[in-house]
Amino acid sequence: MKPKVIAIVGPTASGKTRLGIEIAKRWNGEVISVDSRQVYRGMDIGTAKPEGTWVESEIEKDGSIKQLFGSRKTFLVDGVTHWGIDLVTPDEPFSAADFKAYATEKINEIFVRGRLPILVGGTGFWLKTIIDNLDLTSTPGDPALRAELESRTLGDLFHEYKQLDPEGAELIDKQNKRRVVRALEVTKLTGKPWSEQQTAGEQLYDVLQIGLLLPREELIERIDSRVEEMVARGLVDEVRRFKDTYGCECESMTGIGYRQVCAFLSDITSLGAVDISGTRSEQLCPIGHNCSLASFADRTKLNAAIEDVKRDTRAYAKRQMTWFKRDSRIVWVNLGDSTENLIKRFLENRSNT
RNA sequence: GGCCACGUGGCGAAGUGGGAACGCAGGGGUCUGCAAAACCUCGAUGAGUCGGUUCAAUCCCGGCCGUGGCCU
Numbered sequence: 001m002k003p004k005v006i007a008i009v010g011p012t013a014s015g016k017t018r019l020g021i022e023i024a025k026r027w028n029g030e031v032i033s034v035d036s037r038q039v040y041r042g043m044d045i046g047t048a049k050p051e052g053t054w055v056e057s058e059i060e061k062d063g064s065i066k067q068l069f070g071s072r073k074t075f076l077v078d079g080v081t082h083w084g085i086d087l088v089t090p091d092e093p094f095s096a097a098d099f100k101a102y103a104t105e106k107i108n109e110i111f112v113r114g115r116l117p118i119l120v121g122g123t124g125f126w127l128k129t130i131i132d133n134l135d136l137t138s139t140p141g142d143p144a145l146r147a148e149l150e151s152r153t154l155g156d157l158f159h160e161y162k163q164l165d166p167e168g169a170e171l172i173d174k175q176n177k178r179r180v181v182r183a184l185e186v187t188k189l190t191g192k193p194w195s196e197q198q199t200a201g202e203q204l205y206d207v208l209q210i211g212l213l214l215p216r217e218e219l220i221e222r223i224d225s226r227v228e229e230m231v232a233r234g235l236v237d238e239v240r241r242f243k244d245t246y247g248c249e250c251e252s253m254t255g256i257g258y259r260q261v262c263a264f265l266s267d268i269t270s271l272g273a274v275d276i277s278g279t280r281s282e283q284l285c286p287i288g289h290n291c292s293l294a295s296f297a298d299r300t301k302l303n304a305a306i307e308d309v310k311r312d313t314r315a316y317a318k319r320q321m322t323w324f325k326r327d328s329r330i331v332w333v334n335l336g337d338s339t340e341n342l343i344k345r346f347l348e349n350r351s352n353t
Numbered sequence: 354g355g356c357c358a359c360g361u362g363g364c365g366a367a368g369u370g371g372g373a374a375c376g377c378a379g380g381g382g383u384c385u386g387c388a389a390a391a392c393c394u395c396g397a398u399g400a401g402u403c404g405g406u407u408c409a410a411u412c413c414c415g416g417c418c419g420u421g422g423c424c425u
Binding site for chain 2: 012035036037046047093094095096097098099100122123124125126128129132134135136137139140141146173175176177178179182185186194197198199200251254255256257258259311312313315316318319320322323326
């Protein structure tokens with residue numbers, strides 16, 4: 001019998017986190033965040049990381065389970081244990097494959113504890129690695145090779161790739177350089193065509209996917225107000241801290257919120273319009289907020305950056321819906337609907353494979 | 354009242370006497386190690402409006418309407 005796992009999916013700002021907590025409380029579960037941005041330590045406000053506290057772990061003490069991502073501590077949100085948060089520093093890479101290794105380990109641990117694993121998150125690809133047990137090839141990225149490949153033109157790369165893996169060349173998105181680079185990278189590193197390495201193992205878990213559905217208008221409202229809330233909570237200062245350490249270029253800074261605000265900060269810095277060495281939080285706040293030091297021009301720019309964040313978040317939500325829509329296994333519920341019977345039936349149903 | 358300018362898809366905005374760029378927004382889609390990423394794709398049978406010139410008008414001419422500016 002496969003372990004039963006619940007997954008809560010849906011676009012950003014649809015209320016997944018809260019639902020996850022409710023379900024965890026009701027069914028004795030632990031949450032695993034499936035979010036490619038919440039893995040970064042310290043990136044809290046912009047990733048809408050749930051607010052919680054790190055406590056000494058009670059459950060990890062016996063050491064009976066080998067921990068790939070060992071931690072003495074547990075992240076508690078409203079009394080519910082959360083995994084998948086604060087796994088790496090913002091300059092460390094963390095891929096879908098890393099996540100798969102981490103999450104499967106955590107699911108098994110939770111299962112052994114006799115509790116219910118609840119995957120909560122909007123990173124569809126990461127979730128898919130677990131639900132469909134993708135064998136993400138055993139070939140990690142090779143930074144040197146990748147850098148070399150990336151310096152070449154797409155046409156050139158595709159040409160070489162086609163020689164090495166004609167079948168893959170048919171399947172791949174030939175206009176997406178990032179994909180072609182990876183396929184070529186895998187093929188060269190392993191000596192075997194990338195297209196032959198795309199396999200999925202047998203399903204590991206019995207999964208109930210619950211999708212949160214809400215009217216587009218309502219989702220947009222929720223996105224907008226959440227972004228405003230982030231700003232009020234100090235998004236700009238958070239981004240500035242990371243900008244000072246990592247700049248705007250590293251992967252973790254390409255997240256929505258970070259990207260736009262980082263660009264804004266670079267803009268005003270280069271113009272010398274704002275002294276950013278002083279008491280920062282007082283100097284930078286958008287129009288409509290109470291602040292005295294920022295110039296009107298800079299506040300206008302910040303407002304524009306915030307609008308960009310909202311816009312890009314909407315676009316992201318749309319992409320997420322495109323992803324989830326095509327998975328017919330998802331059971332869609334309206335925000336606010338009870339999941340009681342749905343989950344009850346799922347848990348009572350004995351899986352026979 | 355007179356003079357001048359302008360009137361292009363939801364917004365912004367080019368250009369041309371003979372296939373209406375582009376940006377943004379919006380819709381649809383792809384996805385097997387960067388996925389909040391990367392990539393693909395679709396929207397004006399028609400240019401305020403009515404006439405005229407021309408083989409042909411969004412582009413030239415005129416009337417009307419509208420907008421902005423200037424003048425008395």
